[in-house]
Amino acid sequence: MEINERRVHQQIRNFEKALNGYNHDEPLSRYLTRFFKENKQMGSSDRRMTSRFCYNYFRLGNSLNNHNILDRLAFAEYLCEENSPLVHVLKPELADSLQNELSDKINTLTATYGFNIKDVFPLVDHISTEVAIDDFLKSHFVQPDLFIRIKRGKEKLVHSIFKDHDIPFTIISTQTLALPNGTNLQKVANLEGMYEVQDLSSQKTIDYINAAEKQSWWDACAASGGKALMLLDKYPQVNLLVSDIRMSILRNLDERFEKARIVTPYRKKILDLSLPVDDTMKDEKFDGIILDAPCSGSGTWGRTPEMIQQFSADKLQSFTSLQKDISANAIPFLKNGGTLVYITCSVYKDENEDVVDYLLNNFNLRLEKMNTINGYDNKADSMFAAHFIKV
Numbered sequence: 001m002e003i004n005e006r007r008v009h010q011q012i013r014n015f016e017k018a019l020n021g022y023n024h025d026e027p028l029s030r031y032l033t034r035f036f037k038e039n040k041q042m043g044s045s046d047r048r049m050t051s052r053f054c055y056n057y058f059r060l061g062n063s064l065n066n067h068n069i070l071d072r073l074a075f076a077e078y079l080c081e082e083n084s085p086l087v088h089v090l091k092p093e094l095a096d097s098l099q100n101e102l103s104d105k106i107n108t109l110t111a112t113y114g115f116n117i118k119d120v121f122p123l124v125d126h127i128s129t130e131v132a133i134d135d136f137l138k139s140h141f142v143q144p145d146l147f148i149r150i151k152r153g154k155e156k157l158v159h160s161i162f163k164d165h166d167i168p169f170t171i172i173s174t175q176t177l178a179l180p181n182g183t184n185l186q187k188v189a190n191l192e193g194m195y196e197v198q199d200l201s202s203q204k205t206i207d208y209i210n211a212a213e214k215q216s217w218w219d220a221c222a223a224s225g226g227k228a229l230m231l232l233d234k235y236p237q238v239n240l241l242v243s244d245i246r247m248s249i250l251r252n253l254d255e256r257f258e259k260a261r262i263v264t265p266y267r268k269k270i271l272d273l274s275l276p277v278d279d280t281m282k283d284e285k286f287d288g289i290i291l292d293a294p295c296s297g298s299g300t301w302g303r304t305p306e307m308i309q310q311f312s313a314d315k316l317q318s319f320t321s322l323q324k325d326i327s328a329n330a331i332p333f334l335k336n337g338g339t340l341v342y343i344t345c346s347v348y349k350d351e352n353e354d355v356v357d358y359l360l361n362n363f364n365l366r367l368e369k370m371n372t373i374n375g376y377d378n379k380a381d382s383m384f385a386a387h388f389i390k391v
Contacts, residue, residue: 008089012070014046015053019069028054028306056080058305059140063119064109075113079105079141102138121301122311128349130372131382136347139376144302145178147200147380148185151260152233154194161191176203178379193261198226200380201299201345201373205292208341208369208387211235215287218243220273220330225253227292227343232264240266241286243273273326281333288339289330293323295344295351299375299382320350324358331363331390340365340388345381347372352384364391 017039022031032054036047056076057069064072074090078098081087088095097108109115117137118124127133150158155174162169162177165188170178178200185191209231211217215238219228222242232240244250250268257266271277296319301307327342334340342359344351352372359365370386 003085003088005089008085011046011049011053011086012073014042014050015057015073016069018050018054019057022054022306024306024310027304028058029304052081053077053086055143055305058308059120061120061140061305061308062122063117064113064115065119067113075109075115078109080143102141106138121298121308123313123316123348126316126348126350128347128352128372128384131347131374132376136374136376136382139379140302140305140308142302142379143181144375144381145200145379146181146183147172147198147203148177148179148195149198149203149230149233150175150177150195151193158191158194161188172200172378176200192259196226196229196260198230199300199375199383200378201375201383202226202381203230204373205341205343205383205385206230206234208343208385209234209288209290210339211238211288213237214239216285217241217288217290218284218286218330218333219290219292220271221292221294221326222253222268223249223292225256227290228253228266229257229260229262231290232262232266236264238264240264241269241284242266243269243271245272246270273329274322275325276329278332284333285335286333286338287335288341289334290341290343291327291330292343293326293351293355295319295323295346296348297345299345299347299384302376302381316348316350319346320355323351323355327355327359328362331359331365334390336390338390340390342386342388344384346384347382352386356386359388365389366391 018035021035032051036042053073057073059080060072060076064075070090074087077084077086078094082099084098087098097105106117120137120140167183168180172178217231217238218241220243222228222244225242228240228242242253247270269280271280296311296316297307346352356367356370360367365388368387368389373383373385375382
């Protein structure tokens with residue numbers, strides 16, 4: 001492998017400039033978009049390598065903190081990549097084993113540099129016992145796939161369009177495809193309205209929702225509407241209310257519904273469910289409530305590894321308290337016999353099983369099933385879902 005050391009050192013300078021300007025006050029993807037606009041002299045290969053270095057660097061989490069930034073970057077490249085000129089330049093002793101299995105590379109760093117994989121992720125002792133810790137932690141050094149959900153009835157057409165454009169895909173289920181991360185579908189004509197970008201584990205939460213024609217359902221923390229769109233795709237005859245805390249969020253939902261060509265009428269409300277909402281909701285009653293609660297997002301940090309270094313026990317407690325408050329303020333509007341589906345994209349027991357225990361101990365609910373939806377074996381996110389019946 002021919003190495004251009006001068007080129008590698010330029011890439012390192014670009015990485016250092018980007019890293020030094022990042023204040024963790026916004027998603028890394030948004031920051032890098034702005035960073036590249038402000039540094040127009042960077043070509044496409046420079047931008048691509050800067051992004052790669054930044055994301056790989058954050059994948060180390062809090063491990064190997066006794067080493068300097070460039071050494072840590074080299075270790076991250078070693079774990080995440082099979083080919084890395086940077087490793088050849090900064091850590092040549094590791095270069096010959098770059099293409100080894102990830103487990104072998106972890107063992108090498110552990111034996112030689114004191115790497116401890118449990119230092120990668122914060123509050124490991126709070127992770128649910130349903131999660132295979134080592135497999136979950138290792139998955140953070142593998143870039144997740146891009147998953148899409150195809151609109152019901154459009155499966156063959158989407159497959160055909162992808163084949164015509166030489167877009168590689170793997171069929172996961174009738175409506176679910178996995179694509180290489182970074183696949184740009186917006187440049188493909190005639191696709192709009194036929195698919196939604198939605199993680200595999202998120203798509204699996206539909207298995208916890210059983211709706212019937214003309215039932216009244218409430219997506220209480222709708223955000224951009226991913227769960228609501230999935231609900232309407234499977235159950236187009238439900239009467240749907242969507243709510244969230246800000247009008248700007250609901251405007252984004254409206255735009256997404258319009259692109260998806262949703263024809264089912266739906267209502268929307270601005271609600272802050274951290275507080276009682278009796279005055280706004282009055283005598284509303286629902287057959288089903290989807291509570292995709294605000295959470296740590298810890299099951300998705302493989303996509304947003306910059307979040308790993310910023311999390312703390314205080315933040316976890318804050319989310320847990322919020323989830324309990326939101327649940328307590330939503331449940332009164334569920335009919336007897338109605339369904340509550342509680343969802344997080346967290347792997348922490350505090351936000352999942354512990355909240356389930358709180359709900360069972362404080363409300364007239366019967367737990368039908370609950371599971372951690374582990375995505376680490378499928379290059380996907382990990383989530384949690386619980387299905388209750390109000391009694």
